[in-house]
Amino acid sequence: MNRSILRFAAAFVLVLASFGVAAEQEGGVIKIVSSLPRTGSARGQTDTIVNGIQMAIEESGNKVGAFTIKYEDLDDATAAEGQWTAEKETANADQAIKDPDVMVYIGTYNSGAAKVSMPKLNQAGLLMVSPANTWPGLTKPGKGDPGEPEKYRPSGKINYVRCVPADDIQGVVSADWAKKLGLLKVFILDDREVYGKGIADLFQARAEEIGLKVLGHEGIDAKAQEFKPLMTKIKATGPQLIYFGGTTQTKAGQLVKDMLGVGLDAKFMCPDGCFEDAFIDSAGAENLQDRALVTFGGLPPEKLTGKGAAFVANYQKKYGKFPEGYAVYGYECGKTAIEAIRRAGKKDRDAVRAAGLTIKNFDGALGRWSFDKNGDTTLRTMSGNTVKAGKFAFMAVLGED
Amino acid sequence: MSRQKEKVIAIAALLALAVFPLVASPRIGGEVKNILVFCILTMGLNVVVGYAGLLQLGIAAFFGIGAYITGILTVSQFPFQWNFWPATLAATLGSAVAGAILAAPTLRLRGDYLAIVTLGFGEVVKFAIKNLENITNGSRALNPIPAPDNLLDWNGNYRWYYYLALVMVVLVALLLRRLEDSHLGRAWFAIREDELAATCMGLNAAQVKLSAFAFGAALAGLAGALYAASLNQTGGPDSYTFNRSITVLCFLIIGGMGNLRGAIAGTFILMGYDNILTPWIDEAVQNSGAQWKFSTFKLVIFGLALILMMRFRPEGFFPSRRAEEDAAG
């Protein structure tokens, strides 16, 4: 009997381990991994981010000094959930930590996911570069929940940087923009997600500060299918603007339709989570015409100059389509990762981490920018866009006055 | 399958699982750790559905309640700041109480109506987690949940949670094994087989059902506590949806209801497919330079597997002895 136990156990281990061992890699290589929701409804935006990262790495010739750069595209979403899950994000972080070749972790897309992996990666001293997290509390003391961002930094060191301006900037300039456009009576909605609720609260605070009339603030259930009752209620308050803190995936399109459906003729402002073609596709171009006001961190691709314009041209050549708003952030994160490895000059996580934070006056596709002491980009330029004839149309540079 | 042989296989599998993290890559090892946590959840559901024959479509709610009790009692933003162990105990008991509170007024409902109440309860709990932000932080989740102690590198090395989960799985399995042969376990089976006859024999049906419900909820709560601790945070409300309840039910039925082997094997098979096999195939496809993704077809294949399984082996891969006898006629 004992022999049969052992034989069975040995076979079991061998089968399971053959899966595991196959994934291990030999030395001489530095790996950059990204962890983004690659299945489910955010797929459209993450596709363009991954394209951007790949372009940046290819432009380096897959080499930094003596090291060969390898890129691995991890998924933090599952098909069953259709969006990121905490387990997958944890598993991705664990995998990156345990793989000694991994020097940079590009991610995450959702701020909620960053909260999961940040403390882990911090303890491992692995540099984390996000192309899309905008929750202020991830980096800025006093701008998020109590205890943020220290609770993500158990090692006491900073390992997280982001190429995208945080929402304490976007929320503020959005409210300022509304005032400038003469939209003084506003009703605020949010999707109750980390990102959406966060930015809606910041918008509200600023709106009250600068004297806009906030008629109400409600959360929606992003799984609901239609919002006519809600819009009926809002219509009675007589807003000139509806501000929605949320994304395409959390029903921005349906809100616009139901707003028009109840005969409410107001403008509809939303943050960069809606700055993607999918928003126009889901809302219907004619519904958004001159009505949608979409803010975005940085300039839209067609307004980029210098290296940014070159990026847009190359992207079009390589992928045969115009990049979406976030592609350039993927690209910039890829560049940042390469730059950090180059500055460190050795395959050592702590050296790469420290080098990443020293990046200053970087001449990138987004212009010239630095990381500040919290790991935030110094870029503060925001753009305001509307929709014309089914395409985003640039309206104004925001936040530079 | 004889008891003897069963024991051999159980010990062999245990040995294999104990050695496994020492040889596996961290990605696969980490996934197996998750699977172990879910094994406890499936075993909890098995008590309600498999043993007592009550259809429960809201097990994720108790999983969530366990996770959030652990979160509330341990995170730094609340004054409690308990250690992991008492918090886990509280989560287990708290879920049991929640299960009993839900079950008490609804036990007189017949079969499917009870199932629907559990479904509704699951949805209500999800929205409560989402909307009661002062307590739950809404979708920002409660974090970080501190490690059980500072002696081991819990966060840096998944293996500690792996072994913790493995030990818990073994303890729960042993406990349930004992229960199966106890007075209470037999009462559950009796209610499942024929409620009318069981009551005629003097069993208090309501009490028996209530205990199954509470017991299942307690195990779900324990799983939730482990889940939250191993994630360092409670996970948002979307971790505790109807979808989760349904998936765990599928684990149980594919594995084989009413016995521990089935519950554990089902969890391994289906989660292994979803979290290990599919990414592995995807990666292979990606490396071969092809443009399509296997995960696109994952859901269809999963669905077809369920349908075929129900058609040709409805009692699951590892039916309970009783179901085997039934099938044999």
Added chain:
Amino acid sequence: MLILLQQLINGLTTGTLFALIAIGYTMVYGIIELINFAHGDLFMLGAFLALTIVTRLGLEDAGVAGAAGGIVLTFLCSMGFCAGLNFLQDRIVYRPLRNAPKLTPLVSAIGVSFVFMGLGQIWKGVADINFPDVIPNQNLLGTDALRFTAKDLLVILVTTPLMAGLTLFVRYTKMGKAMRATAQNPTAARLMGIDVDRVIGWTFAIGGLLAGAASVIYGLTINTVSFQMGYQNGLYAFTAAVLGGIGNLPGAMLGGMVIGLVRSLGSQYVGEQWTSALVFGILILLLVFRPSGLLGARTREKV
């Protein structure tokens, strides 16, 4: 006051949609005691077919006559498609399981639901898709304070005859009587010479027919479709069926209306974020105090 009236209109129009889907759940449950989890996803596939047809025909710019003709065609196609698919689903998946324990077909239904959802995902992708605005959003009442639009009218124009027709069908036709007999007692029905399998096939087909109609109405009035729409609407419709008393046709209609109203009034007076919790909370309370639903008969023991 006007707002209350407006919310009643909102609630009843969406409630009617839930009711149409709920009928499919309740009929199937009434006859074979199966919670057909795939029904919502069938509805989703119907909406996808409708989207394909409407886009292909270019109905958005087809003029009034063209649009009207196209819409009728879309209804016929989607209803036929869903009816056929639902019939096949029963024939292939559930019929072989007639004598199996109750959980077996239930899990099969979950499987079918996953297959449908996966197919929808492959067919149209994962993002929300805009359904072309064929019916004008025009208010039919003189005042802007109260709106009853052409879309709302469409909902009523299509659902009322369908529901009336169904009620008459079940009450007066031979097949309808056979359905009621089978729901009462399948064995007795079989002994009386009723071809029970055929009756069940018809039940699935009719449920599919109504889901198909609902899917087109949904596309034309809500104007967004996605592969997840079946899940959410299915859950509500199913709740409607239970609320009304599962297995009971008028109950399903009533349940749908109640849920529509709870959602619209809840949004107005309680808060949008709590509306879904409210629906399920009411469901639980109702079942505790009236275990067989609003109109359900006292539960029979089926031994």
